[in-house]
Every structure is written in structure tokens, then in C-alpha cells.
Amino acid sequence: MAYASNNRPTINDVAEAAGVSKGTVSRVINGHNWVSPSSRAAVLDAIEQLGFVPNRSAQNLAFARSNCVACVLSEPISMLAENTVFTSRLEGVTKQLTMRGKSAVLMFADQDEERAHVVRHAQARHVDGAILISADPDDPLIPLLTEADVPFVTTGRLFEEPRPGLPYVATDDRMGATQAVEHLLGIGRERIGIIAGPLASAGARVRLDAARGILDGPERVAVAGAFTRADGYAACRDLLERFPDVDGLFVAADVLAIGAMRCLHESGRTIPNDLAVVGFDDIPAAAGLNPPLTTVAPVPGGAESVVETILGRIDGRDMPSVDVPTRLVRRASA
Amino acid sequence: MAYASNNRPTINDVAEAAGVSKGTVSRVINGHNWVSPSSRAAVLDAIEQLGFVPNRSAQNLAFARSNCVACVLSEPISMLAENTVFTSRLEGVTKQLTMRGKSAVLMFADQDEERAHVVRHAQARHVDGAILISADPDDPLIPLLTEADVPFVTTGRLFEEPRPGLPYVATDDRMGATQAVEHLLGIGRERIGIIAGPLASAGARVRLDAARGILDGPERVAVAGAFTRADGYAACRDLLERFPDVDGLFVAADVLAIGAMRCLHESGRTIPNDLAVVGFDDIPAAAGLNPPLTTVAPVPGGAESVVETILGRIDGRDMPSVDVPTRLVRRASA
DNA sequence: CTGAAAGCGCTAACAA
DNA sequence: TTGTTAGCGCTTTCAG
Numbered sequence: 001m002a003y004a005s006n007n008r009p010t011i012n013d014v015a016e017a018a019g020v021s022k023g024t025v026s027r028v029i030n031g032h033n034w035v036s037p038s039s040r041a042a043v044l045d046a047i048e049q050l051g052f053v054p055n056r057s058a059q060n061l062a063f064a065r066s067n068c069v070a071c072v073l074s075e076p077i078s079m080l081a082e083n084t085v086f087t088s089r090l091e092g093v094t095k096q097l098t099m100r101g102k103s104a105v106l107m108f109a110d111q112d113e114e115r116a117h118v119v120r121h122a123q124a125r126h127v128d129g130a131i132l133i134s135a136d137p138d139d140p141l142i143p144l145l146t147e148a149d150v151p152f153v154t155t156g157r158l159f160e161e162p163r164p165g166l167p168y169v170a171t172d173d174r175m176g177a178t179q180a181v182e183h184l185l186g187i188g189r190e191r192i193g194i195i196a197g198p199l200a201s202a203g204a205r206v207r208l209d210a211a212r213g214i215l216d217g218p219e220r221v222a223v224a225g226a227f228t229r230a231d232g233y234a235a236c237r238d239l240l241e242r243f244p245d246v247d248g249l250f251v252a253a254d255v256l257a258i259g260a261m262r263c264l265h266e267s268g269r270t271i272p273n274d275l276a277v278v279g280f281d282d283i284p285a286a287a288g289l290n291p292p293l294t295t296v297a298p299v300p301g302g303a304e305s306v307v308e309t310i311l312g313r314i315d316g317r318d319m320p321s322v323d324v325p326t327r328l329v330r331r332a333s334a
Numbered sequence: 335m336a337y338a339s340n341n342r343p344t345i346n347d348v349a350e351a352a353g354v355s356k357g358t359v360s361r362v363i364n365g366h367n368w369v370s371p372s373s374r375a376a377v378l379d380a381i382e383q384l385g386f387v388p389n390r391s392a393q394n395l396a397f398a399r400s401n402c403v404a405c406v407l408s409e410p411i412s413m414l415a416e417n418t419v420f421t422s423r424l425e426g427v428t429k430q431l432t433m434r435g436k437s438a439v440l441m442f443a444d445q446d447e448e449r450a451h452v453v454r455h456a457q458a459r460h461v462d463g464a465i466l467i468s469a470d471p472d473d474p475l476i477p478l479l480t481e482a483d484v485p486f487v488t489t490g491r492l493f494e495e496p497r498p499g500l501p502y503v504a505t506d507d508r509m510g511a512t513q514a515v516e517h518l519l520g521i522g523r524e525r526i527g528i529i530a531g532p533l534a535s536a537g538a539r540v541r542l543d544a545a546r547g548i549l550d551g552p553e554r555v556a557v558a559g560a561f562t563r564a565d566g567y568a569a570c571r572d573l574l575e576r577f578p579d580v581d582g583l584f585v586a587a588d589v590l591a592i593g594a595m596r597c598l599h600e601s602g603r604t605i606p607n608d609l610a611v612v613g614f615d616d617i618p619a620a621a622g623l624n625p626p627l628t629t630v631a632p633v634p635g636g637a638e639s640v641v642e643t644i645l646g647r648i649d650g651r652d653m654p655s656v657d658v659p660t661r662l663v664r665r666a667s668a
Numbered sequence: 669c670t671g672a673a674a675g676c677g678c679t680a681a682c683a684a
Numbered sequence: 685t686t687g688t689t690a691g692c693g694c695t696t697t698c699a700g
Contacts, residue, residue: 367669395678
């Protein structure tokens with residue numbers, strides 16, 4: 001046979017069964033134009049009877065759209081497991097995409113070959129655009145996508161300030177850091193230390209900058225090498241060594257806070273009595289820590305914004321970057 | 335304009351540029367039939383010049399294949415972050431799929447509505463088949479897929495023994511458990527405890543059964559409620575309470591071992607001196623534990639098997655279930 | 669070895 | 685309001 005024939009009903013079968021033409025069937029499927037109630041009922045009935053489901057490949061060809069969006073993970077997988085903000089974002093974005101009738105094509109792109117693959121996928125119109133789950137301003141994928149004119153958006157701050165043509169959706173790092181530090185101040189802490197994320201991250205830079213902005217007096221800062229528990233531990237140790245008198249701690253990411261709290265326990269300090277700690281991100285594990293971690297969370301809706309943004313760009317609209325507001329989630333650690 | 339026109343070159347442009355017909359271009363793209371070296375060169379040249387990439391939607395329509403495979407996560411996202419075997423499998427399978435020119439469509443299906451969506455996706459020919467990343471024999475998705483005649487395969491053991499029509503690709507649980515326990519025996523441990531995974535899991539049952547099979551004398555078994563660190567901790571505590579004399583421990587999953595080892599430390603026991611422990615799975619975190627965990631790992635190639643299996647089923651072939659052999663990864667804990 | 673032409677299943681002008 | 689028809693971009697017979 002010429003074509004792999006599948007025996008699923010087509011729009012023609014429906015048309016025949018309903019006693020109308022293909023065009024009418026198409027109209028009721030897509031809700032375009034007006035269709036007489038009787039025709040509509042007949043078509044709906046036939047669809048039901050036959051178990052008809054429109055063939056996506058055919059629709060895609062006609063619409064010149066794949067209705068797929070690539071969800072790209074640039075981090076090595078170890079990071080994915082380590083820092084659960086990525087898994088959470090991936091889930092949120094995927095579900096949101098699904099809700100809007102699009103599908104999420106998962107791609108890993110931590111190697112050049114894979115990055116090229118992402119671009120080819122877009123050029124083959126296999127995906128209409130891409131969502132970069134982890135935002136690294138130095139990600140080589142970004143220039144590739146830009147050059148190939150592939151719509152994309154990043155989840156997580158790409159730059160300190162929005163730049164046209166390079167939209168991101170990120171937690172409002174400045175707002176969050178401000179809330180965290182003001183909370184520490186508000187509960188009477190006076191010698192506040194900061195554990196910052198790696199400064200290659202724009203988000204980490206903004207959080208640090210904002211925190212510094214409201215603190216005066218001598219600085220107590222340690223910078224973690226990466227967003228891992230181990231680096232949080234190390235940074236905390238470093239901080240305690242240099243500033244043993246801290247009584248409040250803003251840890252600019254919950255992953256880091258997990259490590260930092262372990263360090264704090266080992267040093268014999270009690271939380272929050274000796275030292276109050278506030279995290280950032282509100283990862284699922286935060287509530288299960290000992291004591292449960294007070295942290296800063298983006299308000300719900302980030303995934304919607306991401307999807308909104310990418311779909312807008314796919315439609316050729318120029319979408320702005322968005323900063324998702326934060327709120328303090330008060331638990332026992334501060 | 336009638337159709338969203340994108341200005342990418344089509345096969346017609348290539349044909350024109352190369353001075354041949356569409357058919358010839360198609361032949362060189364797909365490597366079918368014979369094409370004269372000169373035509374072939376001309377076509378390849380034109381493709382290069384124009385930056386032509388075949389439109390996937392059009393190919394899909396003609397082939398009656400979407401070239402997409404759904405990767406379904408039935409576990410709630412919290413599990414994904416907790417038990418990294420899922421993330422690892424997801425990554426392996428995705429990369430393997432990509433290598434074979436297919437793409438991985440990520441779908442979450444922990445709710446009825448989402449499960450129905452998976453089926454519809456398949457019926458819409460948006461995906462050709464599905465890979466279930468977590469294997470739960472009671473997953474309601476399985477009957478849905480079976481009934482809708484959607485090819486699928488699970489990663490992880492579905493049943494104790496393979497069943498026709500329900501293929502899985504799983505670590506050889508019996509082999510692994512045997513290796514683990516024999517290793518403990520081999521290093522002279524005599525009172526071996528077992529921490530089993532939740533018995534709803536077929537894999538957990540097989541591991542427990544195999545371990546029991548080579549041990550004689552009184553049994554020292556605790557069963558964890560789920561594959562989480564916390565449950566590993568609890569089960570270990572229970573085990574130590576009932577059998578304080580254990581000197582060797584087979585923990586049937588590394589996630590559980592993480593919790594168990596914490597419990598062991600808290601109980602003041604040293605590993606491996608007081609108590610040798612062997613895990614199962616070899617998750618990325620295993621090597622970073624204190625001490626590094628001796629564990630059982632599936633030999634590489636599982637992801638290939640999964641993809642092989644699903645692609646075979648999509649092609650209408652009846653594929654057998656496969657048990658991926660294991661080997662002991664000896665580190666410091668035993 | 670190659671060109672012409674039909675068809676994959678659906679959408680959207682265009683008339684009627 | 686509806687049927688007709690011409691594509692969407694590619695594959696694959698079928699002649700030549």
C-alpha cells in the first residue's frame with residue numbers, strides 16, 4: 001500500500017455519515033462561521049458515533065503550525081535532581097501547555113550536538129518555539145535560537161533588566177530578597193548574613209544586590225559556587241567562620257538553605273533561636289526541613305505567564321519580560 | 335493569505351534549484367531507490383544552499399506517523415523530585431528517542447482528566463505510542479491505552495513475570511537482589527536485614543523474594559511504605575528496634591537507603607563496620623553518601639531497550655519484556 | 669534513473 | 685448557511 005493506512009475515521013467519513021460536506025464538518029470542529037443547528041447536531045452525532053478525532057498531522061500541515069513547544073533543559077541532569085525548582089517549572093509549564101492544547105516536547109541540551117538539534121527541530125517546524133527551563137545568560141543556545149529566528153522565552157532571569165527580544169519570566173528577585181531581609185529585620189535580627197547564589201546567575205546578583213541595599217553596617221556575605229546543597233553547606237561554613245556573630249541569615253535559594261541548615265546544626269546553633277533563616281524559592285522540600293523553612297515564594301501563575309509569552313511570540317507578537325511577584329511564606333525557621 | 339505562510343524553502347524550491355523534480359529530491363532525502371550521482375549532488379547542493387529542512391508536519395501526514403512518543407509520568411511531581419530514578423529514566427529515554435529521530439512529548443498523568451488526554455493525543459495521531467516512566471500495575475492508564483489500542487511500554491517491572499501484550503523494560507530485580515545479598519554474605523555478614531520497598535510494586539516484591547531465597551534462619555525484614563527517604567528512615571528504625579543485632583543490610587532502593595543510613599548514623603552505628611549496607615538502583619546521589627553507597631546498578635542500555643520496544647510496537651511487532659541485567663557497584667558501605 | 673501525478677487529512681477561500 | 689475546490693509539503697506509485 002502506498003501510505004501506512006490507519007483505519008481511524010477521517011473527516012470524510014464524518015461528512016458522509018452526517019450527510020454534509022467536509023467543509024461543514026471542519027467548521028463545526030473549529031467553531032468557525034455559522035453552521036445550522038441541524039447540521040451541527042448531525043455532525044456532532046457522527047463524530048460521536050465514529051469516535052472521530054481530528055488528525056493532528058493534517059491540521060498541523062494546513063495550519064503551518066506544529067502545536068508543539070520545546071521545553072529545553074540546558075542543565076545536566078544531575079542539576080535537575082539536585083535543584084527541584086527545575087522539575088517544578090517543567091511540570092508547571094508542561095501542564096499549562098497541555099491545557100492550552102499544545103504539547104511539550106522535552107529536549108536536553110547540555111551538549112553542542114543537542115543544541116543544534118533543538119534548532120533543527122524548530123526549522124523542521126516540529127516545534128513552534130522553545131521554553132528554556134533554566135536561564136543562563138551564557139547559554140550557547142540563545143544566540144543559536146536568535147539567529148535562526150526561533151521564538152523562545154526563558155524561565156528565570158536572563159539579565160538584571162529586561163532586554164527587548166529576549167523575554168524571560170522570572171521571580172521578582174528584588175522584591176523577594178527585600179521581603180526576606182525585611183522580615184529578618186522585623187523579627188529583631190541585627191547581624192544579618194547573606195548566602196548568595198553563584199554570581200554568574202543574574203537572579204542571584206539581583207537578590208544579593210537588593211539584600212545589600214537595605215542592610216547597613218559591615219557586610220556579612222558568602223557566595224555559593226553553584227545551586228547545590230553541598231555549595232550551600234560550604235558557603236555557610238565560610239560565613240560562620242568569618243562572621244560568627246550572625247543572628248539572621250538570608251539564603252538566596254532553598255537548595256542552598258538545605259545545606260546551610262545542616263551546617264548550622266553541626267555548628268551547634270539552634271534555628272531560629274540562635275539564628276533565624278529565610279530561604280528563597282519555596283521548593284517542595286522547604287516545608288519538610290527541620291525546622292520548616294521560612295522562605296520567599298513566587299505567587300502562582302508563573303507557568304501561565306511563560307506559556308502566554310511563548311505563544312504570543314509564536315504568533316509574532318513582541319512579548320515583554322515578566323517579573324512574578326513574591327510573598328513571604330512564614331514557617332518556623334524565622 | 336489562506337495559510338500561515340512561512341518563507342522557509344520547500345521541496346519544490348530545492349527541486350527547482352537543482353533542476354530536478356520533487357520526486358528526485360524526496361528520494362535523496364529518504365535514501366530510497368537509486369538516484370544518479372549527478373542528480374544527488376545537485377540536490378544536496380541545493381539543500382545546502384537554501385538551508386532546506388524537510389517540514390515534519392508534511393512528512394508526518396504522508397507517513398501517517400507523528401514521530402512523537404509520549405513520555406508519561408504517572409507519579410505526582412513530588413515523587414519525581416524525591417526518587418531520582420524517574421528523572422534519570424526520563425532523561426535516558428528522551429535522549430535515546432532524540433537520537434533515533436523521534437521526539438519525546440512529556441505528559442503528566444496523575445489525574446483522570448490528564449490520562450484521558452494521553453489517550454486522545456494518541457488517537458489524534460499526535461503521538462505514535464507511549465512510554466510510562468513509572469510502572470504501577472494499577473495505573474488506570476494501562477487499561478485505557480490497551481482498550482484504545484495505543485502501543486506502550488513501561489519502564490520498571492509491571493508484573494513478577496512478563497505477560498504477553500504488556501511489555502515492560504525493567505532492571506532484573508531478582509539478579510540484582512541476589513548480587514546484593516551474596517555480596518553481604520561474601521564479606522562475612524551473618525545477620526542480614528532487608529528493607530523492602532512497598533509491596534504494591536512488583537519490583538519490590540521480586541527483590542524481597544529473591545533476597546529471602548538465599549537467606550536462611552530467622553528473617554529480619556521491614557517494609558517501607560513508599561519509595562521516599564522518610565520511609566526508608568522509618569523502616570530502618572523499625573528494623574533496628576526489632577532486630578538490633580543485624581550486621582548487614584540490603585536496602586531494596588537507594589532512596590530508601592538514604593533515609594536508612596541517616597537512621598543508622600543516628601543510632602550510633604558505623605558503616606560498614608557495625609553494619610554493612612547495600613542499596614539498589616545506583617541513583618546519582620549514591621556515590622555522594624557518607625560513606626559512598628555500595629549498590630546494584632542496571633547495566634547501561636536500558637533506555638535503548640525501552641525505545642527499541644516502543645518503536646517495535648509502533649511498527650506492529652510484538653515485543654517481549656526485557657530484564658536488564660545488573661552488576662554490583664562496590665563502594666565503601668559494604 | 670527520473671518526471672508526472674495522485675493522495676495523506678484537514679482548512680479556508682469562493683461561489684452558490 | 686453550505687458545497688466545492690484548491691492547496692499545505694511531502695511521499696510514492698506508475699509510466700517512460
